[in-house]
Amino acid sequence: MLMSPFEAEDPIYVLENSVPIDTMYYLENQLAKPLSRIFEPILGDKAESLLTKGDHTRVTTKSVSKVGGLTAFTKKSFTCLGCKAVLKGKEATCQHCFPKASEIYQREIYGLTALETKYGRLWTECQRCSGSLLEEVLCTARDCPIFYMREKVRFDVKEQTELIERFGKAAW
Structure with missing residues (x-):
């Protein structure tokens, strides 16, 4: 809608x-x-x-x-992070992609690192704007584009972290 x-x-x-x-x-x-x-x-x-x-x-x-x-009648299914095949459980890879699981894991970790770096840069920008690099940002400027970029990246970091958690404690 x-x-x-x-x-x-x-x-x-x-x-x-x-x-x-x-x-x-x-x-x-x-x-x-x-x-x-x-x-x-x-x-x-x-x-x-x-x-x-x-x-x-x-x-x-x-x-x-x-x-x-x-x-309304559909059910969310997880897909393999390697080949996008539909999986039965929450595991990260299918049996076909399991031998490449460490490579896929590293790729997802790299993506998380890039998002965290971007978030850190946006956070620092907000700290500079608020005048303190040592305190938490209490931003009230809802018309600031940096604020919304930071919130979007924060949401993306959360999603990427959940994606990486699908790997669980797999034996590599």
């Missing part, structure tokens, strides 16, 4: 729950209309079709409904 343009969600909630944003609404109402008003004196009637119609625009549709239709 797309988020209605008249409904406002907390951006952190949107990040954590992967709520899709109605991009067409923002393109048509927040971007196209003001630009049409700007270009109308120059382009005349063609200004309206500048962003909404023509060969230079592309429209894609994507079903993003989490609940409804047949998805």
Whole structure:
């Protein structure tokens, strides 16, 4: 279910729950209309079709409904981190990819390290902004893009950590 343009969600909630944003609404109402008003004196009637119609625009549709239709009857399955084959349990790899499990594990650890490094850099940026490198960041600037990038990366670190935990205490 797309988020209605008249409904406002907390951006952190949107990040954590992967709520899709109605991009067409923002393109048509927040971007196209003001630009049409700007270009109308120059382009005349063609200004309206500048962003909404023509060969230079592309429209894609994507079903993003989490609940409804047949998805209400589906069950989440884990996939092999090597070949993406559907697995019966929560293990990280299938039998075919098990010999390469240490390589796959290292790749996932490398991904986690990159995310943690990015989070650390964003955290340091927030500390500099707040004026203290020694205290926790108590950020109240909800319009700051660094704040939301940091929250998105924090969520990604959590997901990557859960993914790595699927390896469990496998004997390598």
